[in-house]
Amino acid sequence: MKPWLGAEEVEALAEVIASGWVAQGPRVARFEDEFRVAMASAEAVATSNCTTALHLALVVAGVGAGDDVVVPSLSFIATANAPTYVGARPIFADVDDRTGNITSDSVAAVLTERTRAVIAVDQGGVPVDLEPIRALCDPLGIVVIEDAACGAGSTYHGRPVGAGADVAAWSFHPRKLLTTGEGGMLTTRRSDWAERARRLREHAMSISAKDRQASILAPAEEYAEIGFNYRMTDLQAAVGIVQLGRLPEIVAQRRRLADRYAAELASIEGLRPVADPEWGTSNFQSYWVEVEPSFPVDREGLLEALAGADVSARRGIMASHLQPAYRGRYTGEAPLPVTERLTRDTLILPLFHQMTDSEQERVVEALRGAARLRGAA
Structure with missing residues (x-):
């Protein structure tokens, strides 16, 4: 992955620096408003990163010590860490092998009497099938949080992902x-949750920094609860505003490249690429491929073959329940066979906006070369 940054971002940063207001301020407010509209949400609250957005989502939803939160193990570890921050237990659910996402059935298999929330991830940009999960959770009073870290530009039933969740969290890390x-x-339809999240990200201060700075004699602030320092800067927001305007073009190009990968890989036995589910479209933030038993080498062997051809691929999505941080903790008792297979047998191919057709052909030729190792054996 390579971020697509250019002269417009440089100009936007220069304007912020010239304004003298570089901390959270008017650019953050504008970015929130434009992102809210783009993602079909009622409210948007900018934060320092997606993990802090997930943390705030759990706090405003009332999740705390003694609660259980269902999460996929097949996800970056932040998805499991966020419930731990509030004293809850992450309970790991298995995933669908086509999408890498949890399902209503896998969630139902691990629900406990203490389940207070479910975090559903749009893994690698593939939209999670949210409606069946909500149909399961809503009657039980279980909050559905969408971890849309990878999801900007993906759609679910024709709408942006995240729009159907109680609250969603998004990432603007350079890999996104x-x-x-x-x-x-953080996006949500609930104004009370958004209002509290705005306070909490700023130490739970009763008056914002912007309002204080706008006053000659600022009113005294109060702190009604313990808050956090989870603010975004205007420097970051200025870049985000430019990037948001580019998002449709970025998604269109990535989908074109993904279509080309799919067409080329169709003729290579033993490699199963990720694809759009029937309920939506992916932004292909990660283009992952499963190395099946019929391929002449395993995932590690294919990674070595690609590296030998000067192609840098990456291992597939991690399984949090296999990490030392979660070994020995109670994280649920359901088996996770699909999660363990996908984390063992998948890899992520290079895919970025500026990728040329010749660069992509190099990747495909390296895959074909690995497939020919069958004959050499």
């Missing part, structure tokens, strides 16, 4: 399509 360097966003 839309980047601010670091940064995140």
Whole structure:
């Protein structure tokens, strides 16, 4: 992955620096408003990163010590860490092998009497099938949080992902399509949750820094609860505004490249690429491929073959329950066979906006070369 940054971002940063207001301020407010509209949400709250957005989402939803939160193990570890921050237990659910996402069935298999929330991830940009999960959770009073870290530009039933969740968290890390360097966003339809999240990200201060600075004699602030320092800067937001305007073009180009990968890989036995599910479209933030038993080498062997051809691929999505941080903790008792297979057998191919057809052909030729190792054996 390579972020697509250029002269417009440089100009936007220069304007912020010239204004003298570089901390959270008017650019953050504008970025929130434009992102809210783009993602079909009622409210948007900018944060320092997606992990802090997930943390705030759990706090405003009332999740805390003694609660259980269902999460996929097949996800970056932040998805499991966020419930741990509030004293809850992450309970790992298995995933669908086509999408890498949890399903209503896998969630139902691990629900407990203490389940207070479910975090559903749009893994690698593939939209999670949210409606069946909500149909399961809503009657039980279980909050559905969408971890849309990878999801900007993906759609679910024709709408932006995240629009159907109680609350969603987004990432603007450099590996994401839309980047601010670091940064995140919380979106929700609930104005009370958004209002509290805005306070909490700023130490739970009763008056914002912007309002204080706008006053000659600022009113005294109060702190009604323990808050956090989860603010975004205007420098980051200025870049985000430019990037948001580019998002449709970025998604269109990535989908074109993904279509080309799919067409080329169709003739290579033993490699199963990720694809759009029937309920939506992916932004292909990660283009992952499963190395099946019929391929002449395993995932590690294919990574070595690609590296030998000067192609840098990456291992597939991690399984949090296999990490030392979660070994020995109670994280649920359901088996996770699909999660373990996908984390063992998948890899992520290079895919970025500026990728040329010749660069992509180099990747495909390296894959074909690995497939020919069958004959050499």
